[in-house]
Amino acid sequence: MDQKLGRASIRLQEPVYILSSGSVVGTKEGQGPLGLLFDTVGDDDMFGCETWEDAESSLQKDAVYLALTKAGLTQDQVSFLFAGDLLGQSIATSFGISVYQIPLLGVYGACSTCGESLTLGAMAIAGGYADRVVCVTSSHFASAEKEFRFPLEYGNQRPLSATWTVTGSGAFVLGNESAARGMTNSGIGEKKLRPRARITGMTVGRIMDYGLKDSMNMGACMAPAAADSLEQHFVDFGCQPDAYDKIITGDLGKVGQRVLIDLLREKNYDISTQHMDCGIEIFDAQSQDTHAGGSGCGCSAVTLAAYILKQLEEHNWKKVLFMPTGALLSKTSFNEGKSVPGIAHGVVIEAV
């Protein structure tokens, strides 16, 4: 069954349902504008663990547990788990989700990983390889600072273009038509379970490198990738920005948002009305001192789980383009003087 649309895009012949989601965040995220929407807010950012890495693992474990429970499923009813995080060798994932014993396909796309995992998860279901899969991604402020920047104890100053890595994990159970029907039938009494939204298309991004090297301005590093993937998406789907109620990037922040809108204007696309960035939404930059906004794999994942899907459920929005953005650097590449290339994957999500 041909589901190709151009080279980089896919239009699904049968929609893939987002059956449920789970979101777990840290204290700071709980105090932000979306705070009341998250499933679980931690009392402190160690989540009862001994290390930050373990804390991030526990975020993934809890997010998957919430997503499974809310879909009325056990782990045995899921075929594959698409999972990833920002830490070297994805250890938050390796030690977070092994308890479920679900066949694992590890993914890495920096902060675009949520988009990548949903893309691959939807491909697995629409291709007839699975009835249900789980997609989960996470980030943790402290483990990310340790992995990419300075020891927290050093108390480094942060420029205004810097973003604040979100402590959080978002998990999603995806399912096919029959899994969605099965879920609805399993509800008890008044409170019927129902899918939250459906995925109908994807655009896979390529690496864009404008040669920027400032790891404290990752919004500007990632904006060209978002612009490229958006242009590709509009061309492949033969649509304009107004086909969407919202066009939602992951963690460009305020600087990256401006760059993205300007870059797309040069290509004759005006997304200024529709554009929203999860990193800008998740914190109140002024009162929370988060500068350009939130970032990290967890940022777009928990915003999708808690806020975006809710808007779609309530039919405030009918159709959005969800496009997490990733900055492809490591401390080694940074220290060796390399640039910070970007990548962005788009997922079309519609109300049910």
Place this chain on the structure above:
Amino acid sequence: MDQKLGRASIRLQEPVYILSSGSVVGTKEGQGPLGLLFDTVGDDDMFGCETWEDAESSLQKDAVYLALTKAGLTQDQVSFLFAGDLLGQSIATSFGISVYQIPLLGVYGACSTCGESLTLGAMAIAGGYADRVVCVTSSHFASAEKEFRFPLEYGNQRPLSATWTVTGSGAFVLGNESAARGMTNSGIGEKKLRPRARITGMTVGRIMDYGLKDSMNMGACMAPAAADSLEQHFVDFGCQPDAYDKIITGDLGKVGQRVLIDLLREKNYDISTQHMDCGIEIFDAQSQDTHAGGSGCGCSAVTLAAYILKQLEEHNWKKVLFMPTGALLSKTSFNEGKSVPGIAHGVVIEAV
């Protein structure tokens, strides 16, 4: 179209062809038993680059170039690139393959990544999402030692259970029936191009953690995962080990091989006749001082590209089960006293 087989396995309704492959290795690999079979052997392991990480990136770039060229394709004719490596944040990939500007889906499964990339690549093609994809993975002895163990200058002693990370990258162009036909028609004169083999099924592994913590004995850490994925495969496909001419793990080495065979005997499967391990094949342990064998993402990838596919092409083997094995650790997880969990993904590859 239902292609599920149990929960973890997939039987493809239409085979996916391995149209071509490319293999690039370092000096030591070139001097090993398979040395004459590789496409390119480097004069030194810097491959003209300034850093080991850049050298590994250039391995991926060259392997993809070779694979595309041998299939008579340009990069524009490929929809997706499934790629990964062992370095933190997969930087060998990020800086290696960006030049091709192919939409990228980054994968991470430690040394099982070659199996994972072929699994996802085959799913993308058989699902009708792409006519052609490229799968590429790499490892580099020096960048891996730096990432996981000691500075090379320190000259640490290695126990006999340790493996030697292969410097190499293997790339594969996968295509559907029509891409395979198109390739055959594009050959000029006598020398017709033809697909090397076909993928007909996959078994996705789950994380197995027996609590072992010795990063100098990764064969033993990974063997339980290989045993679990093999047992799952035999159950799902309703077959016995003798369904395959070879059952090929990635980099268990001599210690891991013994553990694997013993673990499977306990489950009443005897694979001692069919079992082969890429890590054991690629070096002559005695004369090359590589102890238990070769390892790394590149180990199974270049052995598949140069040796296994050749055996299938020459019909010495009709059908093999290719199962790269991965050890899910990072220097952080190791230093925090965590165990080394394993994972293994199986791909059924048959002669055309």
